[in-house]
């Protein structure tokens with residue numbers, strides 16, 4: 001049988017591959033995982049450095065042709081520095097140092113261009129790229145302080161030093177217009193940076209809330225099944241004991257007292273379980289009236305003892321809601337997840353043992 005061939009799928013797969021190759025370059029290897037703050041910073045700093053290198057290198061060569069040796073060598077040096085920055089980021093992911101390696105050479109280059117005029121007195125046209133880079137790399141407070149110092153240096157160089165402006169035949173108003181227009185760009189970039197950082201903060205808060213909702217059971221406030229699976233999959237412990245508990249004859253509670261009392265019983269049960277756990281224990285509502293408890297490391301005997309203590313605690317507890325008083329019992333199946341038994345296998349084992357507990361008369365813990 002021949003393999004199916006879908007030209008559209010094939011094309012999409014190809015474009016995904018190309019996309020991931022160039023993204024890998026800019027993410028400096030960080031293609032997997034989520035789009036974290038670190039990844040975003042590494043990505044953008046790398047883009048800044050790449051754009052910087054792509055502009056400074058040809059401009060450096062052209063400056064050498066124009067006979068501006070110092071400027072040409074300076075630009076080529078910065079292109080080389082930005083290229084090295086990519087290598088540095090790739091191996092360290094230290095975006096703080098890397099960001100400094102982008103912005104400080106940029107400040108120096110701009111002062112140099114303002115002082116010398118660059119090619120044919122056009123050096124000042126480049127200063128407008130500084131505010132966005134400074135504010136992104138160093139944030140509002142530090143970015144604005146640096147830009148204030150930078151503006152002060154520009155004023156000193158333009159108005160109080162023997163810069164190229166004086167001999168270039170420009171109109172006298174040009175210098176003040178450059179400073180004013182630069183301040184306008186600083187102001188606009190600051191507004192943009194402020195709105196972006198607020199947006200990012202709100203987004204982080206919302207996603208933290210959504211994550212909490214996605215991994216929590218609303219009735220008992222314990223983890224839900226998805227939350228428990230994620231925590232167990234992420235655990236660094238070499239072994240975890242799973243205690244699967246099921247309420248005995250819970251249907252009778254609903255039938256006798258009503259669904260609201262049944263809900264109260266489940267949420268109280270969640271609280272009883274949670275307060276009986278050791279510090280690093282986890283509890284989840286696994287299904288309707290089923291709870292899964294996980295305790296990592298420790299011995300199987302400790303896990304069995306914990307199941308028994310919870311079972312006895314629930315057995316001795318008097319549930320009391322809307323003038324209805326009643327007792328409930330739990331049956332437990334206990335298993336261990338370790339390097340020999342996967343999470344899925346150990347849940348099946350705990351489930352089988354819970355089944356054995358139910359069929360041996362309920363209100364008991366089984367580990368076989």
Ligand SMILES: Nc1nc2c(ncn2[C@@H]2O[C@H](COP(=O)(O)OP(=O)(O)OP(=O)(O)O)[C@@H](O)[C@H]2O)c(=O)[nH]1
Nearest residue numbers: 246247248249250251252254259260262263288289
């Ligand atoms: N009030 C309430 N009842 C629930 C909830 N989720 C599941 N149930 C009830 O839990 C009961 C489970 O019944 P069964 O699976 O027959 O088990 P059981 O009566 O506990 O009997 P055994 O497990 O065999 O001891 C059903 O009546 C479900 O409606 C819930 O969120 N609230």
